[in-house]
Amino acid sequence: MSSTNDQTHHSLIAGAPVAGTDGTTRAVDPARNAASGPEFSLLDNGQVAEATRAAADAFAGFRTVTPEARAAFLETAAERIEQSGAEIIANAMRETGLPEARLQGELARTANQLRLFAKVARAGDHHGVRIEPALPDRKPLPRPDLRQRTLPLGPVAVFGASNFPLAFSVAGGDTASALAAGCPVVVKAHNAHPATSLLVGQALSAAVADHGLPAGVFSLVYGRGNAIGQALVSDPRIKAVGFTGSRRGGTALMATAAARPEPIPVFAEMSSVNxxxxxxxxxxxxxxxxxxxxxxxxxxxxxxxxxxxxxxxxxxxxxxxxxxxxxxxxxxxxxxxxxxxxxxxxxxxxxxxxxxxxxxxxxxxxxxxxxxxxxxxxxxxxxxxxxxxxxxxxxxxxxxxxxxxxxxxxxxxxxxxxxxxxxxxxxxxxxxxxxxxxxxxxxxxxxxxxxxxxxxxxxxxxxxNGWPTGVDVGDAMVHGGPYPATSDGRSTSVGAAAIERFLRPVVYQNVPEALLPAPVRGHNPWNLTRRVDGATVVAGEEENA
Amino acid sequence: MSSTNDQTHHSLIAGAPVAGTDGTTRAVDPARNAASGPEFSLLDNGQVAEATRAAADAFAGFRTVTPEARAAFLETAAERIEQSGAEIIANAMRETGLPEARLQGELARTANQLRLFAKVARAGDHHGVRIEPALPDRKPLPRPDLRQRTLPLGPVAVFGASNFPLAFSVAGGDTASALAAGCPVVVKAHNAHPATSLLVGQALSAAVADHGLPAGVFSLVYGRGNAIGQALVSDPRIKAVGFTGSRRGGTALMATAAARPEPIPVFAEMSSVNxxxxxxxxxxxxxxxxxxxxxxxxxxxxxxxxxxxxxxxxxxxxxxxxxxxxxxxxxxxxxxxxxxxxxxxxxxxxxxxxxxxxxxxxxxxxxxxxxxxxxxxxxxxxxxxxxxxxxxxxxxxxxxxxxxxxxxxxxxxxxxxxxxxxxxxxxxxxxxxxxxxxxxxxxxxxxxxxxxxxxxxxxxxxxxNGWPTGVDVGDAMVHGGPYPATSDGRSTSVGAAAIERFLRPVVYQNVPEALLPAPVRGHNPWNLTRRVDGATVVAGEEENA
CATH class of the missing domain: 3.40.309.10 (Aldehyde Dehydrogenase; Chain A, domain 2)
Structure with missing residues (x-):
């Protein structure tokens, strides 16, 4: 991003700037109560479909890459964000009023989250493989060969949070976990920190290009808050939503998602008095x-x-x-x-x-x-x-x-x-x-x-015997809870288990070995920990199934 | 149940008959197009709260029993249903028009499902334990002790299906998986097979009593279809819904659940052309x-x-x-x-x-x-x-x-x-x-x-190279799929993974060992397969964590 204020900046759709036709916005420096930084053009609702179409087009190519390719992409995203760290933090200070030390910590956390999900993608436990080999002699009926694994849901809409301009925003936990699952992501930039968002978005887009992934794997869109949010969540190509923000904002998206011809899950983290x-x-x-x-x-x-x-x-x-x-x-x-x-x-x-x-x-x-x-x-x-x-x-x-x-x-x-x-x-x-x-x-x-x-x-x-602020990001964390803490307490938005929000199971019955996807093939080419006949077989320790 | 037609039968709330005040219904023998069997009194909407209150009261006692106690209860339920098998099948033939051989198979499947979930409850993988022991020397910040496990959601409403009077009905897969998770269940009997429902409900209630569990763990309610269904799903004590039936019925329940002050998940299996x-x-x-x-x-x-x-x-x-x-x-x-x-x-x-x-x-x-x-x-x-x-x-x-x-x-x-x-x-x-x-x-x-x-x-x-009818019930099956096959494709209603619908994660941070629940205690008293520092440790093979 240019550091001058002369230029108008735009949404970043499938790696390319797209000028919005619904006016512009600027950040407000809250310490001075004054507009600050460059202008950002706003998409009208119809333009949102450019991003969701690109995401839908990218899905087939992205969901089928190897665990290693997906992990390497997330690691590059972390590196590129760190490389732009100084500029990101300077803009975030101006746009959010948060102090430098806090933002440095948040930037490190954001990169660590991307690396955590690289590790998750590489280990592959989220494939959730369950295998029951055929039992042709079972009585009263033979058992077919059954092989369950998970698939990503499809394009995910992510709404950046105001209070974590990095760790719960453009490349935050929702984005990282959706990408790790194999879902393309369309992020709605929070209008309170547009320049911060663009810098992070550019880093992510560059990582997409570095790895030769379909460009629509990631888009960042600017628009008038509620209207563009409703347009995104209503779009039939979007299959799930990640949101961190107010109870009013979250419940509005929940209502829109439930009223679609095809309802979709909304993972909204909203309100808590702790x-x-x-x-x-x-x-x-x-x-x-x-x-x-x-x-x-x-x-x-x-x-x-x-x-x-x-x-x-x-x-x-x-x-x-x-x-x-x-x-x-x-x-x-x-x-x-x-x-x-x-x-x-x-x-x-x-x-x-x-x-x-x-x-x-x-x-x-x-x-x-x-x-x-x-x-x-x-x-x-x-x-x-x-x-x-x-x-x-x-x-x-x-x-x-x-x-x-x-x-x-x-x-x-x-x-x-x-x-x-x-x-x-x-x-x-x-x-x-x-x-x-x-x-x-x-x-x-x-x-x-x-x-x-x-x-x-x-x-x-x-x-x-501690204080609730400070959320450790690792394998065991739960950042969730019953409504209204979140829209649905059955998941977490922080930690490795966050990937499970964006997956669904499918079972393959008597599918010829040559046609089976890698996670469920007999010789376990991805070296996954899998369940076989209901028992866990740790990666590297199995017989062929 | 009395086999005479003279007596009016009633809902079975927490083990006791409760006469409904909203009139009566009788089954129709579809082969003769004529009313058949005894009368069943119908609860008015207010009476439904007796069942949900009993379920809520039973939750604390039921969710904390050992895996062995829950498994033994499910096995007794299977036995008691088999003991009543002849009478159940005779009534189901009369009420559904389905042939004897089909119903015998379905009864065996129903008992097998209960035994499968006994096995699931006993193995305990659904506790989803993830442990990250404290790292006091980690930089820049120490890691607290973090121990994740799942908890049951609370009382579940189950709607029996017309087309599987046993396997997707009173003691069917939804009920079995919810009970295995630790959720009390209130079943809405399908009015097409009320006597079949009562016999199965009596078997389940007897199993509850056999094991000294709180009586509200299971109730069976009769009422006018749509009205009582909406009342059940609207009841604040109900925390999740299982449904198998029409697209219209399922989407009506989804809308009611989404409009509650506290929205809850609806697991509806609805419509498929296969x-x-x-x-x-x-x-x-x-x-x-x-x-x-x-x-x-x-x-x-x-x-x-x-x-x-x-x-x-x-x-x-x-x-x-x-x-x-x-x-x-x-x-x-x-x-x-x-x-x-x-x-x-x-x-x-x-x-x-x-x-x-x-x-x-x-x-x-x-x-x-x-x-x-x-x-x-x-x-x-x-x-x-x-x-x-x-x-x-x-x-x-x-x-x-x-x-x-x-x-x-x-x-x-x-x-x-x-x-x-x-x-x-x-x-x-x-x-x-x-x-x-x-x-x-x-x-x-x-x-x-x-x-x-x-x-x-x-x-x-x-x-x-097979036909889709015939669903194998085991560890790897998925009976689910994207909307409108189900309300939300992220789960299955058949097979071991069905239990996951009724659970949510919670993490314990620096909770003293003496206060920790059994699944996450250091010496693993329930001998569960757990994740420790992100790696799976199979039951019986772990060090203390």
């Missing part, structure tokens, strides 16, 4: 560190993390009072930082006002406003558990550094409170040392057990 | 056997199988003409058999009329009407591939023994025809000997390869 339950044993000591950790988790990235703690349950009594006053004290020394966009900032300010207006809710403390525009002070409110239980609106997400401290009389109250919560991405329990031993003893052991049984039904991730 | 492509090499010889096999597959169970062949693609030319005349000849010797209900019969008769009225479609041949009511003659129509390609209505399912033979000029026409088909449960290719060798030679090899690449994208099962 309750944290501090058990009495956790604050017999160590309250200062706990207060520190909480304020850091709450106020990091201006509270604009999907997993930021929005509810903190603290026991009544002197230890609880002491914890709360330490939180208040540390908060007063903290300052707001620039939020991503003026709209997100004003929604957060309004959300705080609504929270403050509820009967029985009082302000506990707040920090200072940050420098520049759109940097409201972090704030903490408080109420009692009875008020909380009867006021469902107190569980609504306020996206930003706003938390409600709920004081409770007895840990026995917590499981039923937890059971009534909406679906969450995370739920956290703090318990004191002495309760976390193999003996199962300790003051809060039974409370923690009961709470865990309630929380595992309400969240995708349950953690102990 | 195209069969006969390549030229397949009819150089052996045409008589091919014609025989086709007529048997078409006319079995009066064509009322989800996988019955509704489209047969045959080459033009003398070999094709000969195959078609043999089909016509064998068909003329075949007779209709009693269909399941008068409504299904009249829909099939209307469907045939619609098919016959399309320009360019002609009747090829028909059999004789069967004895008794509701036994229309099997019929075959024909058209050319150009007419087929421009008439989408020719791909609509006619549920019954009606097939359209499509004549094509060249095998090269078939892949594009296949690519335009709606989603299917099955797609079949017949190819001649000499083309199915490892050398990949043979006249139709390339045609078959191209066709397979098109068909695997349109169907859940692709088979060669």
């Amino acid at each position: 309750p944290v339950f501090v058990l009495p044993s956790a604050i017999a000591g160590g309250r200062d560190a706990l207060a520190d950790g909480f304020v850091t988790s709450l106020n990091g990235s201006a509270g604009q993390l999907c997993t930021a703690p929005g509810l903190l349950f603290v026991p009544e009594g002197s230890d609880g009072d002491d914890l709360v006053s330490r939180v208040t004290e540390k908060l007063s020394a903290a300052a707001g930082t620039t939020m991503l966009t003026p709209d997100i900032c004003s929604a957060r300010v309004d959300g705080e006002k609504t929270l403050a207006s509820v009967d029985g809710v009082g302000e506990l403390g707040r920090g200072g406003d940050g420098d520049g525009s759109n940097a409201p002070a972090p704030a903490v409110y408080t109420t009692d558990v009875e008020t909380f239980a009867k006021s469902p609106e107190l569980s609504d997400e306020v996206f930003g550094a706003v938390c409600l401290v709920v004081r409770y009389a007895s840990a026995g109250q917590l499981p039923s409170v937890a059971a009534e919560l909406e679906g969450q991405l995370t739920a956290t329990v703090w318990i004191g040392a002495g309760s976390d031993t193999d003996t199962g003893s300790g003051a809060d052991h039974q409370s923690a057990r009961d709470l865990l049984e309630a929380l595992e039904l309400r969240a995708g991730r349950v953690l102990f | 195209p069969v492509f006969v390549l030229p090499s397949a009819i150089a010889g052996g045409r008589d056997a091919l014609a025989d096999g086709f007529v048997t597959s078409l006319n079995g169970s009066a064509g009322q199988l989800c996988t019955a062949p509704g489209l047969l693609f045959v080459p033009e030319g003398s070999d094709g003409d000969d195959l078609v005349s043999r089909v016509t000849e064998k068909l003329s010797a075949a007779a209709g058999t009693t269909m399941l209900t008068p409504d299904i019969c009249s829909a099939r008769v209307d469907g045939e009329k619609t098919l016959a009225s399309v320009d360019g479609v002609g009747e090829l041949g028909r059999g004789g009407d069967g004895d008794g009511s509701n036994a229309p003659a099997p019929a075959v129509y024909t058209t050319d591939v150009e007419t087929f390609a421009k008439s989408p209505e020719l791909s609509d399912e006619v549920f019954g023994a009606v097939c359209l033979v499509v004549r094509y000029a060249s095998a090269g026409q078939l892949p594009s025809v296949a690519a335009e088909l709606e989603g299917q449960l099955t797609a079949t290719v017949w190819i001649g000997a000499g083309s199915d060798t490892d050398t990949g030679s043979g006249a139709d090899h390339q045609s078959a390869r191209d066709l397979l690449e098109a068909l695997e994208l349109r169907a859940g099962r692709v088979l060669f």
